[in-house]
Amino acid sequence: MTKTLTFKNSELSVVGNFLGTLSLKNKASRGRTKLIKLISTKNDEYNEERKDALEPFIKKNEAGNNVEGDTPGSVVLIEEKRDEANAAIKEIDEESAVIDFTEYSEKMKSLYDVIVDYPTEFSDTDAVIYDLLMDQLESAFENETEETK
Template sequence: MTKTINFRYGELVPVANFMAGLDLVNKASRARTKLIKLIAEKNEEYNEDENDAVKDFYEDGTLIKGKENEVLAIKNEMRVEVCVLDLTEYIPKMVDLRNALDNYSETFADSDAILYDLVMDQLETISEDKMEETK
């Protein structure tokens, strides 16, 4: 069974930075590392796609005057597109990560609270599927 989670492309870097800043150990730390690696790969693809999408608006590396709004519109449109991360081979590790985050003792505020909620929403889908498989 394939298991995926989804983020918007514009969320990838904030999610990776948030995850990197968490104090995790053992299995949860390994799972976080796997997740960050997958995010980095998707973000690299996204950056290449973004560069391809706007390259015609640049001349000799400089943005053509009057094309700023078009480039901004393209970039904004791409940031809200959903990207899919395939976690199939990491499901048990992601369940460990989800459990560690569920029991994380630090307090989250502001953007960290939003990112925590975003990550947990995705990881909870994996945990629920894993629980169904074991029944």
């Protein structure tokens, strides 16, 4: 049976970063590492989609190159098309990123088992990210439990 987690594209990096902060051992740590790699791959796809979606809205100089913004790696958008660009980006941000972890199911189950009762308290943003991650893991592994009954 296929096992998946589903996040919004805009949630990928925060979930990956959160996982990196957890203190885990053995199989749970290996599960985390596999999940971070899967998230990273999806996040790369997401960033490429954002870049492609923004291309028609980027201001070009006389040589046809992108006009760079004030911060490194940023670009300047055509002012008249800024709302259209923001709408395109928002749409991509809200799209679902489905992560198939079937081949790592045993390691993910170990990760789930350890973080379900994680000994550290989470607050603010970390608490929200933990809840988001646990909703997905619970969904994946509770369905498994119900199917074996």
